[in-house]
Structures are given as structure tokens and as C-alpha cells.
Amino acid sequence: MSAIAGRATAEGTQRYKERHNQNCAADHFREANSLVASSIGIGTYLGESDELTDTLVTAAVIESVQQGTNVIDSAINYRYQQGERSVGKAIRQLVTSTDVSRDELIICTKGGVLPYPNTNQSEWFYRHYVEPNNSSISMDDLAEERYCIHPEYIQDQLNRSLANLDIKTIDVYYIHNPEKQLSQVEPDVFYNQLRKVFEVLEDAILVGKIANYGLATWNAFRVPPNQSDHIDLSRAKSIAREVAGNKEDRFRFIQFPLNMAMPEALLYPTQMLGGEQISTLEAADRLGIAAIASKSICQAQVAGKIPENIASVFGDRLGTDCQRALQYTRSAPGLLSALVGMKTPKHIRENLAITAIPQLERANFHKLTELIAQVLNLPFPNS
Numbered sequence: 001m002s003a004i005a006g007r008a009t010a011e012g013t014q015r016y017k018e019r020h021n022q023n024c025a026a027d028h029f030r031e032a033n034s035l036v037a038s039s040i041g042i043g044t045y046l047g048e049s050d051e052l053t054d055t056l057v058t059a060a061v062i063e064s065v066q067q068g069t070n071v072i073d074s075a076i077n078y079r080y081q082q083g084e085r086s087v088g089k090a091i092r093q094l095v096t097s098t099d100v101s102r103d104e105l106i107i108c109t110k111g112g113v114l115p116y117p118n119t120n121q122s123e124w125f126y127r128h129y130v131e132p133n134n135s136s137i138s139m140d141d142l143a144e145e146r147y148c149i150h151p152e153y154i155q156d157q158l159n160r161s162l163a164n165l166d167i168k169t170i171d172v173y174y175i176h177n178p179e180k181q182l183s184q185v186e187p188d189v190f191y192n193q194l195r196k197v198f199e200v201l202e203d204a205i206l207v208g209k210i211a212n213y214g215l216a217t218w219n220a221f222r223v224p225p226n227q228s229d230h231i232d233l234s235r236a237k238s239i240a241r242e243v244a245g246n247k248e249d250r251f252r253f254i255q256f257p258l259n260m261a262m263p264e265a266l267l268y269p270t271q272m273l274g275g276e277q278i279s280t281l282e283a284a285d286r287l288g289i290a291a292i293a294s295k296s297i298c299q300a301q302v303a304g305k306i307p308e309n310i311a312s313v314f315g316d317r318l319g320t321d322c323q324r325a326l327q328y329t330r331s332a333p334g335l336l337s338a339l340v341g342m343k344t345p346k347h348i349r350e351n352l353a354i355t356a357i358p359q360l361e362r363a364n365f366h367k368l369t370e371l372i373a374q375v376l377n378l379p380f381p382n383s
Contacts, residue, residue, distance in 0.1 A: 003162065004095055004102055007169040007211045010034040012103025013070060020068040025358040028068065032290035032336045033212065033252045035171075037106055039330045040355060041071030043294065043339040044083040053079065054086045056343040061090035064342060065100055067352045071337045073255075073292070075110035075176055075216075076161050080117060084109060084164035092166055107167060108253075108292075110216045111157030112149050112176035121145050129153055140184075147180035149193055151200045158204060169208055172253045173201065174216035179229040194236060198243045198251065205250050214253030214289070221256040221280040222264035225272065233280065234273050237287045254284055258293035258338070259329050260302060260372050265291075266332050267373065281334040296329040296338040297322050297351075310371050313364055317357050326351055328368060331360035 013036035017029040028039050042064040047053035061072060072091075074083045091107065094100045116124045122145050129137045129148075141150040158173060175197055181190050201213040220231035233254070240251035258265050269277035273286055284291045302325045314324045330338040342348045360368070 004091060004167045005169075006102035006167075008035050008070075008106045008171045009103040010036070012101055013037065013106065016070050016100070016104035024068050024355045027359050028355045030336055033288070035106055037071050037290075037337050038069045038355070039335075039337055039359065040069055040326065040352065041073055041106075041108075041292065041337040041339045042069050043341040044072075044074045044087055045078050046341050047079055047083075047343060049079045049082050053343070054082055054089075057083065057086035058090045058093070060342045060344070060348060061087055062094055062099075063345065063348050064352065065090075065094055065105065067348065068355045069352065070100075070104055071106045071108070071292075071339070073108045073294075073339050074165075075113065075174075076157050076164065077110075077113040077115040077176070081115050081160070081164055084161055088164055088166035102167070106171045107165065108172035108174065109161045109165065109170055110174040110176035111154050111161060112147060112178060114146050114148070115157075115160075129156070143180045143184050147177055149175055149178050149181060149197050151196045154197055155200050155204075158200075158209060162209060170210045171212060173204070173210040173213045174253065174255060175213070176216050177218055177220075178215055179217055179220035179231055182229050182231075191235060191239060195239050195243060198240050198249075202240075202243050202250065210250075212250045212252045214251060214255065216255035216294070218257065221254060221270065222262065222268075224268070224270055230270065233271050233283050233287065233289070237289065252288065253290050253292060254280075255292040255294055255339075256280065257295040258332060258335070259295050259298045260306070260325050261298050261376065262295065263369060263372060263376075267369070281332065285334045290336040291334060293329050293332065293335055293338040296340050297325040307375065310368060310375070313368050313371070314360075318354065320350060322347075322350060323354050327354050327357070327360060328365070328372075330354075331365050333362070333365070 017036045029036050044057050074087045095102055114121050125142055130139055137150045137152055142148050204210045219229045223230050240249040256265050265280040269279055271278055271280055271283035273283050281291055302321045306321045306324055318324050326340055340351050
């Protein structure tokens with residue numbers, strides 16, 4: 001059976017929106033880079049590498065897509081490639097059953113973290129990527145025994161992801177936690193590495209393997225410029241433009257943690273653009289880069305922990321702390337979509353119930369952010 005052809009398109013994602021509009025609030029769907037995306041996306045990170053979890057993830061992706069979520073996020077290292085394979089099965093079932101067309105789905109994945117169990121990772125990396133005679137990869141390309149962005153390695157991981165997902169084109173391909181390289185190389189060396197990876201990804205676009213690319217990070221877009229793992233978004237975008245040459249670059253997405261306990265990408269001026277210090281969300285917006293939030297509900301660690309004075313600001317239409325946390329994240333100004341991991345029907349119903357509720361009004365969001373900053377003892381800009 002051949003891989004599923006196609007990619008997300010403006011027409012397809014608009015069609016998906018129109019089909020689900022009657023059950024969703026008007027602002028549930030947002031547009032970026034000509035694609036219409038749901039404000040909530042399904043993540044596929046957590047879980048054991050077993051058949052039961054595979055079944056749950058596949059079913060969860062199917063159910064989420066049927067209920068108004070067209071952003072699907074994975075990574076080759078999630079459950080040691082089983083995350084992608086479970087997503088691939090779901091896509092196959094959805095498209096085969098005609099519940100959805102391929103061009104309606106925004107399928108995202110990542111490469112750069114070793115998709116191998118924690119024991120003997122360095123040995124596995126050496127045997128598969130350093131030892132072969134035709135490889136230019138060395139052990140120096142492996143950061144913290146787990147991260148690699150060497151162009152040959154990324155090319156290999158991209159091809160494996162396509163096979164795992166059983167599709168011909170990935171809509172958004174992220175380099176995963178690239179800031180880990182900064183633990184062992186100087187910034188100029190790092191940005192040169194990034195340039196070489198962008199060359200691979202721009203070539204992959206030309207042959208139809210991916211449609212867009214980006215950076216999926218943990219610290220890079222939340223920490224100030226004086227920290228070693230900070231990435232300058234403007235510089236990265238400039239490199240992409242140079243690599244693309246006389247055509248428009250496809251570095252159009254970034255992903256980073258954003259939630260009630262980790263508001264840095266929203267609150268702090270960690271990026272420099274045009275001589276002005278601004279937040280990551282604002283910088284992304286000005287650069288034409290869509291921002292996606294990971295860890296939107298703190299992996300459910302907020303359950304039962306949101307103080308009453310904060311919970312009351314959300315109003316009475318949200319019944320659980322997880323719903324409140326997700327509502328907060330997806331309401332962040334400039335955010336395209338908030339990812340949340342879901343595996344059980346109960347959690348899918350709970351999380352996706354808020355698609356029928358408008359996002360927070362700007363004044364309420366600002367009030368909540370100020371209250372959260374007080375609870376976390378964080379400085380609040382312009383307060």
C-alpha cells in the first residue's frame with residue numbers, strides 16, 4: 001500500500017473549518033501562512049511503548065479530528081517511533097473512511113532527538129550513524145548523548161518519519177530542541193549548523209517531502225539572550241531567507257512551552273527585532289512565523305491547584321482546572337494553536353468541550369496573566 005499523498009492546503013483546511021463551524025466558537029479556527037488551524041491541537045508525547053498505548057493514541061487522534069481538531073503533533077522519538085506510527089494508522093483510517101481529506105489536516109513532527117531507549121544511546125548512535133564508511137557524522141555531533149542536528153542525520157530522520165507516518169508530505173517538520181547543541185559549541189558555530197540543516201529542509205521542500213519547517217524548543221524562546229541556550233529568532237529567520245535565495249523561505253513555525261506556569265514566551269522581551277526587545281510571541285508574529293504552544297496544561301499538573309481567585313476569572317462555563325489551563329494558553333495573543341496530549345475518551349471530551357467556547361477576552365486574559373505572575377512571583381511587564 002503506497003503512502004498517503006497530499007498536504008494541508010488553504011482550500012482543504014478552510015473546508016474542514018466550514019464543516020465544524022456549527023459546533024465551534026467563531027475564534028476556534030485561526031489562519032496562518034494560508035492554512036486554517038484549530039486553536040487546540042492533539043499531542044502524542046506521553047505513554048508507554050506498548051500495543052495498548054498505540055491503540056489509545058490512534059483512537060484519540062481519530063476522535064480529535066472528528067471533533068474539530070486538525071492540528072496533529074508528534075516526533076520520531078515519542079515512544080521510540082511508536083508515536084508517529086500510531087498517528088500514521090489514525091490518518092490512514094480517517095482518509096480511508098472518508099471522514100476527512102488529507103488536505104484538511106496539518107500533520108507535524110520533529111527530528112533531532114535520538115529515537116532510542118535511554119540505555120546505551122551513544123553506542124547505538126555510533127553504530128548506526130558514525131561507524132558506516134559513507135557517513136560524515138562524528139560523535140562530536142551528538143550533544144548530551146541524545147541530540148543531533150547534523151544534516152545527514154536529519155535527512156535520515158525525516159525519511160524515517162515519512163515512513164512511520166505513512167504519508168508522502170509532512171506539513172510542518174521541526175528541528176527538535178536544537179538549543180541543546182549550544183551546550184558544546186559557540187553561537188556562531190551553532191548558527192552555521194542551523195544553516196546546513198535549513199539547506200536540507202529547503203531541498204526537502206523542493207522534492208515534496210515537507211511543506212514547511214521550524215524549530216521546536218524547550219528553553220530557546222523562553223530564556224533571555226544572555227543565557228547559553230537562547231536562540232535569536234530573527235537571526236534564524238534571516239538564515240532561512242538566505243538559504244531560500246530567490247524564493248520565499250518555508251521557516252514558518254516555532255513551538256515552545258506556554259502555560260499558566262511557564263508564561264515566559266508571552267511575558268518577557270527575550271527577542272531583539274529591529275533594535276527593539278520584544279516577546280517571542282510578538283517577534284514570531286512580526287516575522288510571519290506561526291507560534292504553537294506545547295505543554296499547554298502543564299501535563300495536567302494544574303488539576304486541583306488553580307486558586308479560586310484565578311479560577312473565577314474564567315467564568316462558569318469551564319468546569320475543570322485542565323479546561324481553564326487550556327483556555328488560558330489558547331487565548332494567548334498571537335498564538336496559532338495549543339497542543340494537549342490526549343489518549344482517553346474522557347480527556348478528549350473534557351479538552352475539546354472548550355472548542356464551543358470563545359477564547360478569553362483580552363482584558364480578562366491580561367488580568368489572569370497578572371494574577372498568575374503574582375502567584376509565581378514573576379515580574380509583570382507594564383503593571
